[in-house]
Amino acid sequence: MREDRMHLGEFKVLTFDMYGTLIDWETGLHAALAPLAARAGREIPREAVLDRFAAWEIVQQRTTPAARYADLLAVVAKRVTEEWGVHASWEECLAFGRSVKHWPAFDDVPAALRYLADHYRLAVLSNVDNESLTGSLRRMGIAFDAVYTAEDIGSYKPDLRNFRYMLAALERRGFGAGEILHVAQSLVHDHGPANEIGLANCWIDRRHGQDGAGATGAPAEMPRLAFRFDSLAALVAAHKAERAAG
Structure with a gap:
């Protein structure tokens, strides 16, 4: 659904949040935390x-x-x-941190990205470390x-420093901010700062x-x-409908 009077064809670059948008992080992180939650003695x-x-x-x-x-x-x-009153060893906490690479992608992602790669340059701006991202x-x-x-x-994110870093890097590759569409799930981490920076x-x-x-929290507005x-x-x-309509 288009909210403003913009067209998808106006843009040359799509920048993606990874976790929550492409990776089903709620399923992944819940599966990884569930064994610890089960020790709480209550549902x-x-x-x-x-x-x-x-x-x-x-x-x-x-x-x-x-x-x-x-x-x-x-x-x-x-x-x-600790809030749940559950003792988790540090090794168990570390194992949760290392679980990111195992979190599943949403089913529609591979085919959608293959299509979009024929029409845009694609980039990722993610709140993650490089090793974890490699698995995703x-x-x-x-x-x-x-x-x-x-x-x-x-x-x-939502620190604007992350968006400025990405925009500066893409500008060095010849793409201005007006040619970039940021695609994301989190209203807090992505869409609020995108508004602030004019993206x-x-x-x-x-x-x-x-x-x-x-898992992303609610925005103030x-x-x-x-x-x-x-x-x-x-x-x-x-995008296909827009192209068909000329």
Whole structure:
């Protein structure tokens, strides 16, 4: 669904958030935390697990912006399990941090990216370390033209530093900000800062029809959106329809 009067064909570069947009991180991180949650002696619903993860992840990203994501996740696991009254060994917390490479891609992603790669340059701007991302990239079905990680930059989205780093790198490759569409799920980590920095944005609302904000948390206010789709496949369908209409 188009929110503003923009056309997908206006852009030359699509920049993607990885986790939540291309990788089904809620399924992956919940599966990795579930064995620890099961020790609490009471049922902890999936949404409650995701909510506490979101709360502690953003605190830790602000507190230790230079930490590798896998190591940061280990601290998040430690804090969340402490809240549950669960003892988790440091090795178990580290194992959670190392689980990122095993988190699954959404089913529509490989085919959608292969199509989009025929029409755009594709890049990634991700809150992750390079080693973890390597496992996720194998699930994509294509090679991206550029990859920018929190480990490269030394800070985590929603810090505008990450977006400025990416825009400067793409400008050196000949692409201006007006030629870039940022495609992401997180309203907090991606769409809010995209508004602040003046970057056109496309919301892939992977949680459509679900209550709550999930593992990304809720924004203080709803960001402006250039486009909104329920899936990457829906974005592809809209692009095909736009081209067919001339």
